[in-house]
Amino acid sequence: MEDKSKIVQIGPQGSLAVLALGSVGLKKWREVVREAQEKEAQSKKKDGEETSK
Amino acid sequence: MRRKKKKLNQRKKMAKKLANKILVIGWDAAEWSIIEPLLQQGKMPALQRLMNEGVYGRLKTLDPPLSPMLWTSIATGVRADKHGVCGFVEPIPTGEGLRPVTSTSRKVKAIWNMFTQENLKSNVVAWWPSNPVEEINGVMVSNLYQVATKAAREDWKMPDGTIHPKEKEEEMMEFRVHPHEITLNMVVPFVPNIVEDIELRKDKRVASVIKIIANAASVHAASTHLMENTEWDFMAVYHDAIDHFCHTAMRYHPPLRKHIDEKEFENFQHVVEAGYQFHDMMLERTLELIDDQTTVILLSDHGFYSDHRRPLQIPKEPSGPAAEHSPYGVIVMKGPGIKNTGEEITGASVIDITPTILALSGLPIGSDMEGKALTYAFSEDIQPEFIPSWEEREGFSGMHDKNAVEDPWAAQEALQQLVELGYIEAMDDNKLEQVAKAKLESDYYVARNMIDGGRLKEAIPVLEQIFAESSVIRYGQRLAFAYLSLKRYDKVAEIIARLKEVEKTDLEDLKKKVQEKNPEDPFLNKEFEEPNYLDFIEGLMLLALNKPGKALPLLENVQQKNPNSLDVALNIAKIHKLRKSYSKAEKQYIKALAIDERNAIAHHGLGICLLRQNKFEIAIDEFLSALESNFYMPSVHYHLGEALYKVGDFSEAAEAFEVAIHLAPGMTKAHKWLFEIYTDKLNDTQKAAKHKEFLDHNIKGEIVVVTGLPKTGSSLMMEMLQVGGMPILVDDLEPSKNAQKKSMEFAKVNLIQKDTTWMLDARGKAVKMIVQLLNYLPPDYNYKVIQMNRDISELMMSQQVHLGKKATPDTLPLKLFNNYLSQLNKLNTWIEAQPNVQVLKVEFDDLIENPIEQSEIIADFLGEELDSNSMAKVINTELIKIKKK
Numbered sequence: 001m002e003d004k005s006k007i008v009q010i011g012p013q014g015s016l017a018v019l020a021l022g023s024v025g026l027k028k029w030r031e032v033v034r035e036a037q038e039k040e041a042q043s044k045k046k047d048g049e050e051t052s053k
Numbered sequence: 054m055r056r057k058k059k060k061l062n063q064r065k066k067m068a069k070k071l072a073n074k075i076l077v078i079g080w081d082a083a084e085w086s087i088i089e090p091l092l093q094q095g096k097m098p099a100l101q102r103l104m105n106e107g108v109y110g111r112l113k114t115l116d117p118p119l120s121p122m123l124w125t126s127i128a129t130g131v132r133a134d135k136h137g138v139c140g141f142v143e144p145i146p147t148g149e150g151l152r153p154v155t156s157t158s159r160k161v162k163a164i165w166n167m168f169t170q171e172n173l174k175s176n177v178v179a180w181w182p183s184n185p186v187e188e189i190n191g192v193m194v195s196n197l198y199q200v201a202t203k204a205a206r207e208d209w210k211m212p213d214g215t216i217h218p219k220e221k222e223e224e225m226m227e228f229r230v231h232p233h234e235i236t237l238n239m240v241v242p243f244v245p246n247i248v249e250d251i252e253l254r255k256d257k258r259v260a261s262v263i264k265i266i267a268n269a270a271s272v273h274a275a276s277t278h279l280m281e282n283t284e285w286d287f288m289a290v291y292h293d294a295i296d297h298f299c300h301t302a303m304r305y306h307p308p309l310r311k312h313i314d315e316k317e318f319e320n321f322q323h324v325v326e327a328g329y330q331f332h333d334m335m336l337e338r339t340l341e342l343i344d345d346q347t348t349v350i351l352l353s354d355h356g357f358y359s360d361h362r363r364p365l366q367i368p369k370e371p372s373g374p375a376a377e378h379s380p381y382g383v384i385v386m387k388g389p390g391i392k393n394t395g396e397e398i399t400g401a402s403v404i405d406i407t408p409t410i411l412a413l414s415g416l417p418i419g420s421d422m423e424g425k426a427l428t429y430a431f432s433e434d435i436q437p438e439f440i441p442s443w444e445e446r447e448g449f450s451g452m453h454d455k456n457a458v459e460d461p462w463a464a465q466e467a468l469q470q471l472v473e474l475g476y477i478e479a480m481d482d483n484k485l486e487q488v489a490k491a492k493l494e495s496d497y498y499v500a501r502n503m504i505d506g507g508r509l510k511e512a513i514p515v516l517e518q519i520f521a522e523s524s525v526i527r528y529g530q531r532l533a534f535a536y537l538s539l540k541r542y543d544k545v546a547e548i549i550a551r552l553k554e555v556e557k558t559d560l561e562d563l564k565k566k567v568q569e570k571n572p573e574d575p576f577l578n579k580e581f582e583e584p585n586y587l588d589f590i591e592g593l594m595l596l597a598l599n600k601p602g603k604a605l606p607l608l609e610n611v612q613q614k615n616p617n618s619l620d621v622a623l624n625i626a627k628i629h630k631l632r633k634s635y636s637k638a639e640k641q642y643i644k645a646l647a648i649d650e651r652n653a654i655a656h657h658g659l660g661i662c663l664l665r666q667n668k669f670e671i672a673i674d675e676f677l678s679a680l681e682s683n684f685y686m687p688s689v690h691y692h693l694g695e696a697l698y699k700v701g702d703f704s705e706a707a708e709a710f711e712v713a714i715h716l717a718p719g720m721t722k723a724h725k726w727l728f729e730i731y732t733d734k735l736n737d738t739q740k741a742a743k744h745k746e747f748l749d750h751n752i753k754g755e756i757v758v759v760t761g762l763p764k765t766g767s768s769l770m771m772e773m774l775q776v777g778g779m780p781i782l783v784d785d786l787e788p789s790k791n792a793q794k795k796s797m798e799f800a801k802v803n804l805i806q807k808d809t810t811w812m813l814d815a816r817g818k819a820v821k822m823i824v825q826l827l828n829y830l831p832p833d834y835n836y837k838v839i840q841m842n843r844d845i846s847e848l849m850m851s852q853q854v855h856l857g858k859k860a861t862p863d864t865l866p867l868k869l870f871n872n873y874l875s876q877l878n879k880l881n882t883w884i885e886a887q888p889n890v891q892v893l894k895v896e897f898d899d900l901i902e903n904p905i906e907q908s909e910i911i912a913d914f915l916g917e918e919l920d921s922n923s924m925a926k927v928i929n930t931e932l933i934k935i936k937k938k
Contacts, residue, residue: 020280023277026270
């Protein structure tokens with residue numbers, strides 16, 4: 001079976017198309033959101049470190 | 054050898070498993086009138102594919118069109134009085150008020166219980182109501198699964214009773230989508246203006262849209278997960294989102310109506326369309342997850358008005374939003390066991406779904422189920438098997454035991470959602486009163502459900518009781534209509550009088566409230582604001598009593614105030630058709646078709662009007678349209694045959710008449726046409742002989758019987774029929790000894806107890822018979838009885854005068870009076886019990902006062918082209934004088 005979550009572009013903002021993929025889309029989207037949040041936290045941390053320098 | 058062949062044929066027709074796996078997808082409130090333009094624009098490709106590769110059609114809802122009742126009927130094959138889910142709410146057993154209706158209210162097995170008994174695996178997701186879950190063979194996710202009970206996702210626990218088996222709770226938790234997770238991107242297709250308009254994001258309708266998207270996404274994620282990760286033979290997934298999008302924003306759906314604010318229209322006009330497209334996207338994914346061994350049934354429980362029939366306001370009454378529901382939902386079926394022709398099917402109802410699933414699965418249908426298997430949509434000709442009832446079938450089914458409980462907090466949140474949607478009133482402190490009101494309301498729904506199922510006599514005591522207890526006008530209205538259908542006109546008149554009294558009191562109360570409070574308060578709207586309903590009931594009663602002249606102005610008045618009422622248009626059309634005012638009738642039928650373009654009665658009526666105006670080709674189109682909506686109407690086939698004959702298409706005409714007699718074998722006039730066509734036009738002597746034989750020997754000939762107590766005008770009626778062109782059976786046409794008028798009698802009629810051979814000659818003719826002899830009519834003929842009625846005291850005075858006795862109202866013989874009354878009662882009871890007797894009651898006074906109108910009614914009843922004007926002339930001035938005496 002084709003893994004649609006690889007075809008539909010999934011960004012942190014999500015879309016109806018992602019929700020329409022059902023469980024697979026939801027899982028993948030949450031992963032993307034988590035990664036984006038982690039990245040953001042890291043870059044904030046980095047910015048904070050640089051600012052404190 | 055011959056015997057063996059017969060056996061093989063029998064086997065071919067027996068029950069057989071046609072589908073290996075069945076997937077049922079429920080789209081609450083899905084409606085063709087919204088889907089069709091989207092299909093044309095290519096905006097619902099998944100549904101289009103499903104339709105092209107299977108069959109599709111309209112699915113008739115049940116009355117009342119309330120979803121928990123309907124989805125339970127869909128899953129059980131029976132109506133609410135049998136399945137026990139009687140509305141949106143139910144009392145909490147401990148007496149603490151109300152809660153959303155639960156699965157514990159269901160008294161009979163659902164399809165998944167039947168599959169459990171058969172050792173087949175079922176997954177059921179979010180069916181309404183399915184909380185608390187049942188211990189079926191498979192997985193059940195309840196209808197409270199997707200309802201977020203906490204503002205933050207982290208605090209949102211999974212209440213007990215949401216998932217079966219319990220060990221799957223944790224696994225299923227992650228597929229719930231919290232409204233907080235819904236992003237701007239996801240809402241933009243529904244409300245594009247939120248990108249620019251920050252304020253709009255705070256609108257409560259946007260909040261509703263967000264909640265609905267989250268709920269739909271949760272149900273879809275849970276169902277797709279189960280489809281991919283469990284083994285199942287049957288799966289049912291229910292989505293309420295289309296219904297909720299529509300209740301939130303159908304008023305803003307294009308085209309813009311005058312009373313809708315343009316800015317609001319601008320903001321919310323895309324909600325409904327986006328909702329449907331979202332469902333098509335989810336459908337596409339769902340269909341990707343099934344194999345070619347799975348049969349799909351996609352359906353809705355009712356439709357949703359999307360055009361000029363949208364109500365201007367929602368009635369301020371319990372379940373008021375259901376006024377937006379239309380009577381036809383959708384059904385699409387595809388896969389093994391189903392025709393792959395892409396054709397439209399007709400005649401399907403939500404009550405047919407469980408029998409259809411059982412038949413597809415090769416399982417027996419319960420004889421106590423109220424629907425039928427839609428075998429005409431099957432790819433193979435099978436004869437389903439039946440058992441008396443699934444309730445008697447032994448074995449573990451997973452149904453609840455009586456001690457099952459649910460989480461009250463989760464239930465409370467769902468209750469709040471129903472309040473927000475307007476389905477139920479917000480709770481107040483007086484919970485007892487609310488429970489009592491809810492009980493009345495649920496009895497009302499059950500009574501409506503019984504009426505819908507044709508069980509009027511069972512519904513009446515329920516309605517009598519709740520109307521007596523509450524004086525709620527809606528209950529009285531329904532009661533009056535029920536009595537009207539049973540032709541209990543005395544009771545209708547009584548209920549109308551009571552309703553007028555209640556209305557008067559209610560109006561006084563309303564006036565007081567208006568004086569006390571702000572008159573602009575919308576909650577002061579009367580609950581019974583259906584315009585002119587009393588005129589409507591009275592109009593229908595007068596029409597049923599053959600007083601169309603009096604009924605017409607009342608119905609026209611109702612139509613003025615209530616232009617979208619289908620029933621009103623059809624009844625006005627009926628009156629005009631009766632009076633042979635075909636162009637007026639035509640206009641009303643066209644009006645009816647503007648309200649419901651697929652209405653078979655309107656297409657049929659319009660066809661008859663066109664036929665009678667010699668517009669044969671378009672009449673044929675109308676009859677074909679009627680048959681497209683309902684094929685099983687023998688009189689439509691008959692009229693189609695008549696129209697085809699007129700245009701010289703004799704073989705097709707013969708085919709139409711053949712179908713008519715196939716559906717109604719006793720239809721003598723169709724046999725007559727067929728005999729004539731096969732003899733004169735098609736030279737098919739063999740077939741002509743068959744119909745000749747029917748006409749000569751078949752026991753199912755039709756006889757017109759004119760009856761009544763003495764001096765009620767039965768001889769006059771015979772004379773009218775004769776003059777109008779109806780053949781009559783009489784001894785001779787000489788005046789009788791005691792009167793100048795002809796007696797119109799046939800002596801052998803009085804020997805009917807001993808000799809019925811004369812009846813062969815009476816076929817297709819009218820014969821006079823006294824009331825007392827009617828119950829000797831043999832059951833092997835069809836009868837159209839014209840029963841002459843007259844005020845009993847008036848007719849007795851007439852008899853006294855006839856006998857040369859002095860007559861005043863004070864000197865009438867009481868014994869004779871009672872005897873007459875008893876004879877009439879016996880006659881009515883007898884007629885009611887005869888399936889082969891149709892009766893038309895003609896009031897002597899009406900005949901004298903409106904001879905033309907009454908003649909038209911008689912001609913219509915007999916289905917003959919009689920000369921109404923000549924008939925009316927028979928009623929001469931001499932008779933009017935007698936009446937005045």
